[in-house]
Amino acid sequence: MSIAGDEIKKFEKDDCKQDDVFYQAMEEVICSIGPLLESDPKYKKYAILERLVVPDRVIKFKVTWLDDNNEIQVNTGFRVQFNNALGPYKGGLRFHPTVNEGILKFLGFEQILKNSLTGLPIGGGKGGSDFNPKGKSDFEIMKFCSAFMTELHKYIGPRIDVPAGDIGVGGREIGFLFGEYKKITSSYEGVLTGKPFVFGGSLMRPEATGYGAVYFTQKMLEIEGKESLEGKICTVSGAGNVALHAIEKLQQIGAIAVSCTDSKGTLYDSRGVDLALLKDIKLNRRASLEEYIKVHESAKYTPIAEYPEGAHAVWDIPCYAAFPCATQNELNETDAHNLITNGCESVTEGANMPSTPEATAAILSHNLCFAPAKAANAGGVAVSSFEMSQNAAMTKWTFEEVDEKLKIVMQQICTRVALTAKDYGVEGNYVDGANIAGFKKVADAMIAEGI
Ligand code: NDP
Numbered sequence: 001m002s003i004a005g006d007e008i009k010k011f012e013k014d015d016c017k018q019d020d021v022f023y024q025a026m027e028e029v030i031c032s033i034g035p036l037l038e039s040d041p042k043y044k045k046y047a048i049l050e051r052l053v054v055p056d057r058v059i060k061f062k063v064t065w066l067d068d069n070n071e072i073q074v075n076t077g078f079r080v081q082f083n084n085a086l087g088p089y090k091g092g093l094r095f096h097p098t099v100n101e102g103i104l105k106f107l108g109f110e111q112i113l114k115n116s117l118t119g120l121p122i123g124g125g126k127g128g129s130d131f132n133p134k135g136k137s138d139f140e141i142m143k144f145c146s147a148f149m150t151e152l153h154k155y156i157g158p159r160i161d162v163p164a165g166d167i168g169v170g171g172r173e174i175g176f177l178f179g180e181y182k183k184i185t186s187s188y189e190g191v192l193t194g195k196p197f198v199f200g201g202s203l204m205r206p207e208a209t210g211y212g213a214v215y216f217t218q219k220m221l222e223i224e225g226k227e228s229l230e231g232k233i234c235t236v237s238g239a240g241n242v243a244l245h246a247i248e249k250l251q252q253i254g255a256i257a258v259s260c261t262d263s264k265g266t267l268y269d270s271r272g273v274d275l276a277l278l279k280d281i282k283l284n285r286r287a288s289l290e291e292y293i294k295v296h297e298s299a300k301y302t303p304i305a306e307y308p309e310g311a312h313a314v315w316d317i318p319c320y321a322a323f324p325c326a327t328q329n330e331l332n333e334t335d336a337h338n339l340i341t342n343g344c345e346s347v348t349e350g351a352n353m354p355s356t357p358e359a360t361a362a363i364l365s366h367n368l369c370f371a372p373a374k375a376a377n378a379g380g381v382a383v384s385s386f387e388m389s390q391n392a393a394m395t396k397w398t399f400e401e402v403d404e405k406l407k408i409v410m411q412q413i414c415t416r417v418a419l420t421a422k423d424y425g426v427e428g429n430y431v432d433g434a435n436i437a438g439f440k441k442v443a444d445a446m447i448a449e450g451i
């Protein structure tokens with residue numbers, strides 16, 4: 001049995017269904033790092049893998065709040081503090097009805113290696129709640145965020161654990177969370193990132209993940225000797241923070257982004273999506289994508305119920321480059337084959353783990369360029385780290401300064417991932433490159449810090 005096989009066996013999962021996505025994320029990393037473990041016995045001697053896959057702690061708490069009808073609502077809150085070998089725990093908060101401990105462990109585990117790849121001093125964590133922000137009033141969101149922070153504030157701090165946004169958590173939620181933290185602790189400090197610019201947020205944090213994914217793709221295509229994105233058709237899924245800014249950057253560089261999706265359906269506008277309209281629908285009105293075709297009748301909206309059997313409509317649109325930016329496991333093996341058949345040359349994961357293992361395997365075996373999430377979407381957390389720096393120094397950087405630093409970080413990650421893959425005999429495989437490079441840095445820090 002190979003090293004990877006041996007290692008996976010050690011971590012065979014129990015019957016906890018919730019942990020499926022966590023094991024999926026862990027298995028990918030274990031399969032990648034075989035060559036590293038073989039190259040130096042110290043990683044086994046210090047039991048790095050055994051230590052890395054167990055979070056330092058999982059905090060779980062009750063969140064009780066009053067809705068607008070003065071009825072009591074109860075949700076569950078979590079913070080998974082996974083690993084702080086490289087810096088304070090750092091990672092987003094997700095508010096979505098599907099949130100459970102398993103999902104947050106998968107996200108927290110990915111975050112350790114992602115944050116390591118940025119080269120910045122940040123450890124890995126993740127948190128959130130099964131609270132559903134959809135359809136809630138601003139006051140309900142505020143009351144929930146206050147109740148959530150009443151418990152969370154005990155465990156976080158600018159040098160301890162610095163949460164940020166993720167699905168369902170944007171500037172509005174971070175603002176309410178920050179306000180409550182400040183009230184409870186009487187301390188004005190950079191305990192959260194993704195804050196609104198008006199009180200301590202970094203310029204470009206909202207744009208950072210989507211822009212960063214495009215910067216990464218540009219560099220990857222250059223390294224791999226492929227044609228650039230300019231003038232090319234690109235498909236994007238999601239219609240939230242990451243997707244909207246990926247579309248925006250694609251448009252700025254002259255690519256044609258023709259799609260987006262939300263939890264109800266897929267929008268396809270062959271002339272390129274009308275981003276101003278999309279932002280109005282999603283950011284101002286928080287409405288369904290279906291609204292778009294009321295303005296642009298030639299665009300096509302496909303509700304989920306009409307998706308082809310076992311596939312997602314968005315990945316059946318011919319494109320040069322695809323950007324899954326919605327959620328985990330949204331691109332399956334059938335979708336991957338549709339992309340390949342339609343001539344797609346490049347897939348960039350803007351979301352966390354959007355491709356299933358089978359999809360990733362199909363994409364890699366057909367020699368498409370493939371930018372894995374923990375490398376390609378690291379721009380968001382990188383600018384979060386810049387926000388921490390600005391807060392600590394009580395200063396503000398310009399948009400251009402942050403953009404330039406983001407571009408450099410994304411290009412450095414891409415180059416390092418490509419070189420690491422080459423060094424370990426898997427040239428062109430950015431999944432293995434990212435896992436080995438990310439793991440090695442955390443592992444070396446853990447060894448240096450002792451047990
Ligand atoms: P948002 O909440 O802003 O947007 C999420 C989008 O994805 C929405 O359009 C939502 O649809 C759609 N979506 C969510 N869940 C599902 C689902 N189960 N099925 C179909 N569509 C779904 O989140 P973000 O854009 O911030 O996050 C998107 C992805 O990017 C996530 O995987 C997140 O972990 C990852 N990520 C985010 C970063 C950030 O800085 N925000 C950084 C790095 C990664 P609807 O509008 O109907 O809710």
Ligand code: 2IT
Binds near residue numbers: 163164352377384
């Ligand atoms: O998955 C992610 O990297 C994020 N949701 C952003 C984390 C952060 O701390 O900015």
